[in-house]
Each structure stands twice: as structure tokens, then as C-alpha cells.
Amino acid sequence: MFEDFHFSTILIATIRNAPVLLFAAFAGVFAERSGVIDLALEGKMLASAFTAAACTYATQNPYWGVAAGIAVSCLIALLQAYVAINQRGNQLVFGIAINIAASGLTFVLAQYFFQLGGRSPDLGAARFALIEFPFAESWSSIPALNWLFGQFLGGHTILVYLAFALIPVIHWVINHSRFGLRLRAVGENPHAADAAGINVAQTRYMALLVGGVLCSFSGAYLAIVQSGFFLRDMSAGNGFLALTALVFGNWRPLQTAAGCLMFGFFAALQIQMEGVAFPGIGQIPGSLIQMLPYIVTVIVLAGVMAKSVAPKALGTPFVKSR
Amino acid sequence: MNSDLPRWATNIALPFLNLLSALFVAAAVIYLLGENPGEALGILIKSALGNAEGLGYTLFYTTTFVLTGLSVSVAMQAGLFNIGSDGQMYLGGLGLTLMMLQFDAILPAWLLIPLAFIGAAVFGAAWAFLPGYLQARRGSHVVVTTIMFNFIAASLMNFIIITYLIPAGEQNPASRMFAEAAWLPRLNDWLPVLGDTPLNISFLVAIFGLVIYGFVVWRTRWGYALRAAGKNAHAAHYAGISMASVIIITMMASGGLAGLAALNSISGSTHYLSLNFTAGAGFVGIAVALMGRQQPIGIFLAAALFGILMQGGFDLSFEKPNIPPETFIFIQGMIILFCGAMENMYAPALSRLLKLNWRKNV
């Protein structure tokens, strides 16, 4: 049975799968630690995926695509901030509304511009280059090192490295920077933060904007790196999975990242479980194997990580009064 | 919030203004697509409400959304955000299908229909039990577990339908069709003007459900316990209300209601179980519950709004090929945004306007 699994492949796939979730989950960390529930990750991801693909196609330059994705995702984040902070609207409703609207509008626009059934044209060569280690060649004679530098660590696009580089950065920003301190205070007890002279609204706006930027990378990664085109509804539930990782990780950056990697890992493992004969069970049907990451999540949430604690002010609009 | 506004303003004027804003955005998109928004709206309204058959379809969709909306609302009353109604509805469909496949040849209609009810409700409730149990006993976030259970339901149903339910030699991943005895009576049996619409007695079930819901939640001790647990867990504890059992029972009730939604789609319309038959109705239920503020009348109106969009939008895209059906998904989103998340946008302006008027009169 074990010879059926290629663990090196699983590890590489984990790295490749993770950025979509990492970026979105980090966006969630910022929004939710500041006290705003972000159910709109899915919608922002989809909107930026479309924009990134469309602009990359139009300019034949992926960087412009990413920039346009950031712009759109941030516009949605601004609207979200306006609704959550100024309007004191229901944040859950906003998220659901944006997800639905993005799913519809991206299709309509894609169809309007490209007439390809909600698809964008292929981006062809206008994609990110794979980054190879300059010294990788010299190791290529040693298989283990060749694998390590050529496939495991090297040979990914810039967004992959960015996603992983962000893990410590975001941990530091949340826990060891002024912005992070204020963010946490605002999400935990906005009245206390306000009394300490902190502008609650401004802090939340900032948090959502940072989240907007991060989430747009997720969409860009889906469209430009992973697929090479936009397709309707291509976010395929990844925004919700990212939220799950966030709850799983207790709203902390490092644990959340671990959650994302876990999802990536099980997704990769699941791919290889199809067609493998397990001793005593035999082959498990493909449709049942699809459950694996979700069942693992439920088990982990129920067993190891019972009682995750959300930021206290999460979801409640801030009104100045006791 | 806007307690200085009269009731008619908060209950009628504001929602109306919000709906208007959403329609305005929709009109802009339709205009950009090269069609006349006014004409489009006319077609939409006419086909959804303007004739008996259209109305029948609108109410048919409304029925499903009322039931999933109730499912989400019940859970919300207890402070639980059940995102899993879709999966619970899916499983409810399995429950009633298994019952029907087993008995539709041997039992008469008056037994089959209650059996379908029980099958749908029990399976829906059972699928919601585990997330409820895990929340109550292990503190696992019900939001996350129900999302997971939706995915798990999809896999499980895929497996069951493909492996056990497809009749030999068939292409369509669906069960066989039930015998006619297992079909829910359609309302056009009594109201022939409805034409060939699948509107069936589950519409009455949904209306009855709304009434029961309103009564149980606001006028019985269970409803009291439910709301108390949802608003303040400490006080519920102080009052001797078992949070754990409230959570588990509420989730099961929620799942049962979602399961019943399958009744309308399957027993009332298609008469067979097919892959992904819920078509996201459980998620529309979330929007319905939120927009309807978990109040019976609100749930009905919100469900009807989505029913109108579903029916009218479909006809509109049929008549105007420039407007793809997905446009209405976008419009749905806009309506939820304006009527649900930005519901108070016009409150300050309206109250200023009213005050101005009032001063003039004085």
C-alpha cells in the first residue's frame, strides 16, 4: 500500500496548494482580529481572479493583472468597511451578498467581454515565471538535493514564495507591531481601544484594506498561476475553507497557516488515495475519498482543538456607548 | 437604532427604498448589456406574478426557500449559524427517497406521503445532529462543522446515488422515478388556473411551518429556552436551561426543516432523487433568514422575493438572450446587500426629511 504513495509529490503539491488558502486566511486574520467577520473572502477572491485574468490578458503582463486584482479586491473591502463600520450593517449578510453578487457579475462580465461561457481566454505566456535557484544546477547530480532545490523549494512562482514569506511577517505584524496591537485591541474590546485614544473605525478600515490586498493574491494565484485563465466560480469554496483554517487556527497567524498547510496536505494525499487498495478495505471509491480533508477537519476540531475562542467583538458593530 | 422613525417607515418605506436601490444597480447592468431595463423589469414582474402559471412557479420556488429559511432561522434564534441547511436538505432527499423506493409499490398515497415527510425530516435532522452534538459537547464551531458537513454530504450522496440508486443502464445519476402514489398532490388539482405548475401541498406545509415556528418560538417554553440560550448563555444557565440540549435539539429541528425542503423539490416536482438537486437552496435559506430577520412574515416575503427572481429571471433570460441567467444571481446579491446589510442606509435621511415636514406642519 505504501509503495502507492509518492510522498515527495505530496509535499510538493502541499506547497502548491497552500497559497490560495494562505492568502485568503491571512486576509481573514486581519479582518476578524479587528472584529469584522469576513464571509466575503470567497467573493473577493473570485472578483480578483476575474480582474487579474482579464487584465493580464489585456496587457499580457501578469503584474498588471495582480495590480488590477488588488484594486478590485480593495474596492470590495472598502465597501465592506463602509457597511460594517459606517452603516453598522450585518457583516454576515454582507459576506453572503458579495459572494453571490461576485459569482453572478464575474460570469456576466466574462461572457460580455469574451463570449467564452464565463471563461477568459488563455493567458498563454503572460504568466509568472518559475523561479529556479541559480545554484540548483550544480546539485542536480545528487537526487535528494536536486529534488529539494529543483522541485520542493525551487521551481515555484513568485506568489508561492510570497505566501510563505508572509507567514512570519504576519505573525510579527499581528503580535509585535503597533498596528497589530491596536488591531487586536479593537477586535477584542473596541470600547477599551477607543478610550485609549485609538480610532476604531480607522483601524478596522486599515485591517480590511490589508485583507483586501492579501485576498486578491489568492484570486490572482488561482487564475494566473494555477489555471492560466479565469473560469466562473473558480474559487470553488476555497474562501470558506480559508475561514475554516482561521477558526481552526484560533485566529492566530501561525496556527492558521498550519491549518492551511494541513488542508493542502490532505488535498494532495487524497489525490493519491484514489485507486489505492488498502489492506482490509480495498479500493475506496473516489467520491468517498473526496471527504477526507473535511472529515479530518471535523475530527481535529472536535478532538484536539475543542473550544476555539473568537475575538470578542467579532461581528458586533462598534457603537460608542456603554 | 432608528427608534425615532415611525413603524411604517422602518417596516415599509426603508425596505422599499433599499429594494429600489438594488433594482437601480440591476438596471444599470442590464442597460450595459444592451437591453432596456424598464422593459426587462416589466417582463420579470409579468412572468413571475402577472399570470397564474408564473405565480404558481414563483410560489413553488418560494416554498423551498421558506423551508430552508425556516431551517436557518430556527438555528439563529438559538445563536447558531447553521450553514449546513443545504447538506441537510440533500440528506432529507435521500431519506424520503429511500422510503419511497421501498414502499411506493405497496402502500397507498395516504401512507406514503406521511412516510415521505418522516423520511425527509428524520434524515435532515440526523445529518444536523452531529454538528449540534459537537458544538454542545466539544465546543466545535457549528459554522465550520456544518460547512464541512455540506462537503461530506456531497461526497456521500454522490457515492450512494452512483453505487446504489441509479437504475441499471441509466445515464442520469438519479434514482428511479417514484410511483404516482408517492407524488404529492399538486394545487392545480383544485385550482386549474395554476396550469402545469409543480406547486404542491408542500406550499401549505411551508405556510403551516411559518405559523408553527412563530408560535413555538415566541409563545412556548421551548421557544423561550431557545431564544434565551441564543441571547445569553450565562442567563440561560442561571435559569436552568441546558445549553447542550437546546443546541442539539435546535440543530435537529433546523436539519429537519431543511430536510422537509426536499419534499417540495422531490416528492412535489421531479419525483426522483438526483445529484445536487438542492441547487443551493440551503444557501438561499441563509439569505432568506437574514433578510427576513427570522420573523415569520419576513421569512415569507424574503423567500417570495427570491422566488420571483428565480421564475421571472429565468423567463427574462429566455426572452432576452443578451441577459444571461447569471445576471439574476448578481441581482440577488445586490438585493441581499441593500435590503440586508445596508438596511439602515436611508434611515438618517428619512428621519431628517420627516422632521422637516413635521416642523413645517407645526
Added chain:
Amino acid sequence: MSNAVEFRQISKRFGKVVANDAVSFAIANGSIHGVIGENGAGKSTLMSILYGYYHADSGDILINGEVRTIRNSHAAIELGIGMVHQHFMLVDNMTVLDNIMLGMEGGFRLKQRRLQIAKELQQLCQDYQLELKLDAEIHTLSVGEQQRVEILKQLYRNANILILDEPTAVLTPQETDALFAILKVFKQQGKTVILITHKLPEIMAITDAVTVMRAGGVVASLETAKTDKEELAHKMVGRNVITELPRQTLHTGETILSVKQLGLKNAQGVSLLSDINFDIKAGEIVAIAGVSGNGQSELLEIISGMCLDKTEFITGTIKLGDTDISYHKPDPRLPAKLRRLGLGHVPEDRLRDGVIKDFSVWENILLGQQSDQIYLDKKASIAACNQLLEQFEVRPLDSSLRISQLSGGNQQKVVMAREIAAKPKLLLVGQPTRGVDIGTIQRIHTELLALRDAGVAILLVSAELEEIRALADRILVMSGGRITGELNIAEYDTTRIGLLMGGLHK
């Protein structure tokens, strides 16, 4: 002496409610200035305006003689104004240090600042004799310690004008003394203190001047030395207040509550309660005195059946009348069962446990009694509720209001009314008058005494020795989870109780 703060014709409305009505008075530099008034008189609102939290509809605020607009709390802080709010403004899951540096970080990176600020804070702690662990998270601290954090925060911010809104409501006498000692040092350094309180002895003890507010306006501004408690009380409520309520002679009946060898350990095996033995007879009030955090809350929690998470660590027996109500495994429905056996419970934390803020008053009257019938008859419930509200003089008398629209004092009256209306045999009462004004306190005390005379056994837990003195027939003093002494009301002696509270057996 110049004025640190002067209010000129400050008015503020919330909708139809006039919270402040042309308030004018001045606070001298370097003084401790008391502000008193009934619940809802407008004290907190006025201070919130001074702290930039609300904006006055009209009127001016002068700081050190200059008219200033205080747009937000940030502006207030810049002007040297600090405020310790009625409800502490601390972030529960952050450390003391982080809470204090919040808003004063001085740069994007926290690490070095943290070290630097910690040093400065240690110095301040020494100067003011404050004892605090800077790396402790707030939720692990007692209320008194949390208040010290608030004060340290203001000290660190170099506040020259310090506002304290009901700072002693949740403090023990010792903690209050410690606080006042700090305030005196403050004053010596030429800083100004504004102190809001409902406790007249405190006003007399520490303030230089006092302003009395009623119904949004100023009734009088007086020099403390030239007035007395009676005059202040009279001005506050607009009538004479009897400070000593008459008490009938004690007639005890059979034993209602009997607690034997009660003990409780936490999951780590640390003893929270041990060796608790006492009886309460029908018709007597037994009070438990003690610095909060010495096991009183746990005791109430166990007797009321609300202990859920550590039941396996409970030992001993409790009897209510003849029924053994000891429990060693969790039963979430126990509180309701005990109620049926004749137990009433006014919880210590009424906002958390006693009421559901989003429910109407009549629905809150059903809390705990909800399981008596299947169908909730709204009309009948409202009628019954209105009767109770009338009896307990709850204002406003409208049972369909959300209870959060009532002031804390009135909420407390609702809870009290509910528990008394159930005709209990045993009433557990935790901190019944915390943050409640004099008029209401009197009302609540009168009701408790009437209940006692009607033959109800009452267990009172209070941090107010004055309250215990006014109500109790017997006093049990708790310290470190044990009963360290018992005395009759005839033997009442503040010093002795204080020593027992400190855990010193004699």
C-alpha cells in the same frame, strides 16, 4: 486657586431624554471633587462629554481657564485628561503592559518600547505603591487589580485631571482604602481628581468639594467640610432618606439550609473552598463578608446549582429543608429543579446571569420560571409583570420595554421582584446593591427585611460592610475559601471583621 475644569451650560439629549441640562460648575485645580446623584442623574454622561466620548449639544468646557473643544478621547488624552470608566476599559486577553501601552506605543515596533515602558511602569508602581504583575493577562486579575491597571495607565499617561466613575462600587474596603491613598498622593502632586460615587461616606472622607446632580441638572456645589451626609442625601433624592432602617426582632424557624463539610477543588487540585459548615434558619439573614475572590462566588454557585464544570471536585453535603441537594455530577437543569424546591437566587452579576438584555421586561420576569408551563400567555404574563413592577417601583413602568433600556438599579429591582415573587423558602442574594443609588438601595433593603420577617431564610453575599450591618442577623467571614469567623450582629465590629477578612484568626 484656578480651575482645572469648568463646565458652562452643558446640555446633552439622547432622543427625548435630557441627560444633562445646562450643567455649570467648576473643579478647582489640585482638588478632589466629588460628583453624586441618583442613577440616571447624568453624571456619567457629563464625564463622557469631558472625555470627548460624547459631544455636548450646547455649552462650553474650560480646561485650565481656556475653552476647549474635545473632539474625541484622543484629544482628551492630549489635554491631560484621564478617565477610569465605570466598566473597565481593558482588553481581557492582553497583558497589563500591552493594555497600558495601547495608544502610546511610540513606534511601529513594540519590542524595545515594551522594555522601556516596563521600566517606567515599575518606577511608577514603586512611587505609588501599586502592586502589579505587568505580564499578567487582564482576565486573570481581580477587579481591584484591574482598577489598579486603569490607574497605572492614567499615571503613565501623565493625566493631570483624573476622572473616576464609581470606582469603589466593586472594591472591598481594603481596596478602597488603597485607592484613596493613591488619590491622595495624586492630589499632593497638584493633580485634580473627579470622583463619582454613590457612597456618601467616601465623599465625606476624601473630597474637597462635591457637586450634587439630579435629573440632569446641578442641585448644589458645596465644600465638603461645610456639609454632611444627611444634607447631601436630601439634596440628591429631593427628600429625607433614613439611613438606618428599623428592624424587627429575630424569630427564627426550622433550619432551611444546611451546609456540611463543603469543599471544592479546581482541576489543578487547588482548594477553593474547604470545611464550609453553616445552617440558615427560616426568618434570618446570614451574611457572608469577605474580600471578593475568597470563595463567596463559588459558594453561591454551588448552592444555586450553577456549578457545571468542576462538579467532580465538590465534596460535602447541602440540604435544602429535608432534601439533599448536593451534587457531584453536572446537571444543567439543576437551577430550575432547585427553584421548584423553593430556592431563589439574585445573582452577583446581574447583567451577565440575571437578565437577558434583548428580552423585554416581562420576558425577563419569566427567567427561571420558564419551564412551569408549555404555553406562554403573553397577556397574563404582562399583567402579572406590571403588578410586580408597580410593587417594586420600577421606573419606567412598562413591561414591554427591553430590559436594557432600564438603568442598572431598576434592572436589579426587576431581578429582585422576580425572585421574591416566586415565594422562595431560601433566597441567595449576591451583591444586591452594587452600583445602585441610595434611594434604590433603601427600597431593596426594605424588601429584603420584609422577606426575612415573613420567614424566608436569606443568604447574603456582599462586599459592603455597611450593607451587611444594615441587614444581617449573623455574619460569616470568609477568607481563602474557609469560614474564618462567625459573629452575631450584636457583636458587629468593623476592625474584627477586617482582621477576619484578612485571614487572621484571633
Added chain:
Amino acid sequence: DQPKYALVYDAGGKFDRSFNQSAYEGAERFKKDTGLAYIDVQAISSVQGEQVMRNLARKGVNLIAAIGFTHAQQVQMVAKEFPKTKFVIIDGSANGANVSSILFKEQEGSYLVGVAAGLATKTKKLGFIGGIDVPLIRAFACGYVQGAKSVDNKIEVIQNIVGTTASAWNDPAKGSELARSQMERGADVIFPAAGGSGMGALQATKEKGKLGIGVDSNQNYLFPGVMLTSMVKRVDNAVYDNFMQLKNGTWKAGVTNLGLKEGGVDWALDKDNRAVISAEMEKRINTAKQDILSGKVKVVDPREAGSCPK
């Protein structure tokens, strides 16, 4: 006057680059050849499908072609109500004197591309990616495996499905990931039958310089030079023929199974994959085709056999 025609697509919609689009192209060709117009509409759910077919029948449309198996039961129901209207169900079967059911022998076309893949592979490992685990997709997979094994019994086919919900057809990232995983495990020819997700898979094979196989319509043009071939399923012909037969008065009800012999399925060879298919390969694929046509080789259909031979 002239008969009226209509097409009802399923949830994929008319530009899905797959069988809906193929049907659309057939209808367009008919329109071009005859100058006759047709109505087309997309039904997202089976309830809508029923509603729209009934509306079309009432409007006096003479031939309604429903694309995709999800419409099967609805066609049967509506056909009974409108005995004068003719119905075509593609990819599914329905009973009725006025219903023509068109089924394809996907396994036969897949067998041929399996042979091509078996000849092209150097690693003796192939990949197959299905959208959802349904009988139709199993037929694709089964034919592919049989074809490959006919070249060399030692060839291994790694199989994956994308998912279990409707989004499984629209998840190119997952499709791409599956293809990568298969390639990392040694597969060098990949055959995705997964709608939009398959596009992601083909993209990934192109990036890695491996070979992909198109599905449903001739997709060789997508990535010329790295597309081995396509398994074409002539839905366009089926639609075109049915429309034509009605026009000429030769339309007949009944079940039609379109296999290699009927020109319903085939493999594609054109300028875009000419360079990849050597003459030797071409000859062997065509031999396989002849063997099927002559009945020498019988390709097992798992939908009939109940399972796929190991």
C-alpha cells in the same frame, strides 16, 4: 410553413466548450445550411427544464432537442403531454413515441485515444481525470484504460475525479493540481473529461511539456503541438441530423446508439497534432478502429457490464 426548432442546454450553458457548445455548433451549421432559425435556452435545474420545454411545445415548436442527461425524465414527462411535438434527448434515454434518445458509445472513442496514449507514453503511465464520478465519466475512463492496455498490458492508468459538487466542472485549479500530481507520479499523457476543470489539467500538461487529450469536441487547437488528440463526440452531428431529418420528413423516434460505426465518436487528427502522431501511430490507431468496426474488438461499456474489466 416551416417547422420550428429549439435547443435546451443544461447547466453548463452553450459556451462550455464541451457538449453543449457542440450541440450549439450543430444547430448553427443547420441554420447556415438551411437558413432556418432555431430557439435556444439554458435550463439550470430540472424544474426549469420541464417548464421551458412545456413552454416551447405550447409555442408550437416542432422539435425540441434537450442536451444532457439531466433532462431525461423531464423530456419523458413533457413528451407525453405533447404527443404532436418531437423531442430529442442527448446523452440520455426517455420513452415515448415522439422521443428520440441519442446515446454515444463514449467507450469506443475513448478506446482509440487510449490506444494513442498507450503508443505515445514513454513512462507506461497515463492519467485520467473525471469531473464527477458518474456512469458517463466511468465509460470514458473504462474505454481509455482498455485502449491503453491493448497496446501494452503493463500500462498503468492513474485515475482521479475532481469533486462531488457542481463546482467540480468549474475548478481548473483542482484540475491542474490533479494533472500535476499525476505527472509527478510519472504519467506523461493525460486525458481529462471534466469540463472547465479539464482545461486546467490541459494547461498543466502543456506547461510540463507532457501530452494532453481533448474531450467532446476537437480541442487540439487549444495547445497545438502538445495535444495528442481529442476524443470527439459528435453531438453537433446528432443535433444537425435530427433537425435535418425533421425538415426532410424522415425523423424517427427511438433509441440511437452512436458509436464509431455511426460516426458518433472518433479520434481527431488535424494540423495541430500532426506532428505528435507519427505515421506508425496513425496506422495502429486506425487498425484499432477497424477492429472495433469489424467487431473483432468489443469495447466493454461499464454502463452495461456493471463494471470495468481489470
